[in-house]
Amino acid sequence: MSTLESNDVIACPQCSAPLPTKARYCWLCGVPQGPSQATVPVEAAAVVEPRAAYQFGISTMLLMMTMLAVLMGVFALSPGVGLAITFLATPPLIRTCIVAAKRKTRGQRMSPLAKLGIFGSTLGIVIVVVAASIGAFFAVCLTFFATS
Numbered sequence: 001m002s003t004l005e006s007n008d009v010i011a012c013p014q015c016s017a018p019l020p021t022k023a024r025y026c027w028l029c030g031v032p033q034g035p036s037q038a039t040v041p042v043e044a045a046a047v048v049e050p051r052a053a054y055q056f057g058i059s060t061m062l063l064m065m066t067m068l069a070v071l072m073g074v075f076a077l078s079p080g081v082g083l084a085i086t087f088l089a090t091p092p093l094i095r096t097c098i099v100a101a102k103r104k105t106r107g108q109r110m111s112p113l114a115k116l117g118i119f120g121s122t123l124g125i126v127i128v129v130v131a132a133s134i135g136a137f138f139a140v141c142l143t144f145f146a147t148s
Helices: 051-055 058-077 079-105 111-148
Strands: 009-012 019-020
Touching: 058 079, 079 111
Parallel strands: none
Antiparallel strands: 009 019
């Protein structure tokens, strides 16, 4: 029988990957392991590391692929509408991803409803900014052409 010592698992101090206690290198990040390295038991490595925040599940990938397919269909039917949707939806999508990643690194999971709320509020702000920009453009053009 093997002793409990040979079956102990530690976490890499760099990437938190589970490693055997006698590992010389981390199998994930390649950082050398040894007695000089401060290793943490796996149970203590419950905090989410920053790189893990930018990983996503299969459901997120399928949702993004579906949205991309719908957007490509809109582009095929009406390129102008597809361009407008892309222009309006890109900033909210980026902000939602950043907020979700930051919360995930702090260990706070976001519900799909919270993600939808962030996306919707950011989309509203983008629409207001675009409408104000268009209004300002026409106001400047109207005053310029009215005076000449």
